[in-house]
Amino acid sequence: LEGTGSLSENAGRELKEGEEPVVGSAGGDVSLKDAPTLAFPSISTADFQFDLEKASDIIVEKVAKFVNKLGNARLVLVDLSHKSKILSLVRTKASEKNIDSNKFFTFVGDITRLHSEGGLHCNVIANAANWRLKPGGGGVNAAIFSAGGQALEVATKEQAKSLLPGNAVVVPLPSTSPLFCREGVTHVIHVVGPNMNPQRPNCLNNDYIKGCKVLQEAYTSLFEGFSSIVR
Ligand code: AR6
Numbered sequence: 001l002e003g004t005g006s007l008s009e010n011a012g013r014e015l016k017e018g019e020e021p022v023v024g025s026a027g028g029d030v031s032l033k034d035a036p037t038l039a040f041p042s043i044s045t046a047d048f049q050f051d052l053e054k055a056s057d058i059i060v061e062k063v064a065k066f067v068n069k070l071g072n073a074r075l076v077l078v079d080l081s082h083k084s085k086i087l088s089l090v091r092t093k094a095s096e097k098n099i100d101s102n103k104f105f106t107f108v109g110d111i112t113r114l115h116s117e118g119g120l121h122c123n124v125i126a127n128a129a130n131w132r133l134k135p136g137g138g139g140v141n142a143a144i145f146s147a148g149g150q151a152l153e154v155a156t157k158e159q160a161k162s163l164l165p166g167n168a169v170v171v172p173l174p175s176t177s178p179l180f181c182r183e184g185v186t187h188v189i190h191v192v193g194p195n196m197n198p199q200r201p202n203c204l205n206n207d208y209i210k211g212c213k214v215l216q217e218a219y220t221s222l223f224e225g226f227s228s229i230v231r
Contacts, residue, residue: 033121036073038226039111040126041140042086043218044193048128048200054212056089060097062219066227067103073230075104075223076122078111111140112147115183122185124229126222129190131162131201133169144179144188151177152188163192165202166217170225189225193218 042059044050063075079087087106094104109118111125127144130137133156135145145152151174160169168191179185194214195202204211 036070036124036226036230037076037120037122038073038124038126038189038223039076039078039107039114039120039122040189040191040222041078041111041128042090043126043128043191043222044195044215045086046128047137047139047197048193049196050194050211050215051196051208052086052089054208055215056086056093058212058215058219059086059090060093060099062216062223063094063104064097064099066223067099070103070223070227070230073226074102075226076120077104077106078109078114079106080108080110082108084108110143112143112179113183122183124187124189124226125179125185126168126189126191126226129163129192131164131192133157133160133163133190147183148173148177148179148188152179156188156190160190163190165192165194166214166221167192168218168221168225170229187229189222191218191222 042055045052045055059077067075077087077090087108091106095101107114107118107120109120114120114122114125125144128140130141135153136142152171155171155174155177159171163169168189171188171190173180173186173188175181179188194204194211196204196206196211198205204214
């Protein structure tokens with residue numbers, strides 16, 4: 001499954017300059033490349049130690065439910081490495097479910113540099129946040145707050161002070177944020193997933209009945225948040 005460059009298998013369908021869209025889209029002559037696109041990391045599966053098999057089932061289930069409700073908008077699951085286990089699990093399960101690979105695909109790259117380094121334009125990115133919505137802490141949260149700068153911190157505080165697991169908050173990004181000017185990101189959606197890491201707050205102690213429910217709620221909140229921007 002090793003692709004050339006940072007594009008994964010399906011992302012190879014990304015249109016080149018001047019190329020016609022392969023499939024007609026709701027956008028008419030607007031190419032798929034300009035379609036509203038949400039890039040999201042796999043919520044809870046690294047620092048929060050959520051089971052990858054269970055998480056991949058939930059991602060594919062929720063993508064299947066939302067992808068056709070979003071018009072020409074696209075969903076992209078991102079991770080840092082070509083060796084990402086969650087990306088390969090999700091690719092396999094998404095193709096078994098015949099999910100349209102123009103509307104949902106996986107992509108290898110830093111979510112804060114998708115346009116500048118990966119050539120993929122995503123107007124919305126999701127963050128796997130902590131409940132205090134604070135910068136740092138490692139993982140994708142540290143990367144997004146660092147790339148978003150002070151403007152993202154201020155804009156986040158205007159929307160919410162904290163977030164319970166299973167919830168998401170949409171933050172419109174000021175044009176002064178480097179993520180806006182450099183990457184073309186207009187919104188960040190913070191999502192807090194279930195935590196299975198005993199070293200972190202609100203650990204569910206391997207209760208996957210509760211954990212799966214909370215992760216499902218997290219993706220529902222995320223995709224509903226994205227759909228509120230697209231509309
Ligand atoms: N670009 C794309 N994907 C990334 C990046 C990046 N720059 N960095 C990490 N990932 P994690 P969680 C992937 O640990 O498990 C934080 O400290 C990573 O490989 O960021 O929900 C928060 O403050 C994995 O697939 O989030 C919370 O306290 C996915 O992003 C806690 O960690 C999520 O990994 C949240 O833990």
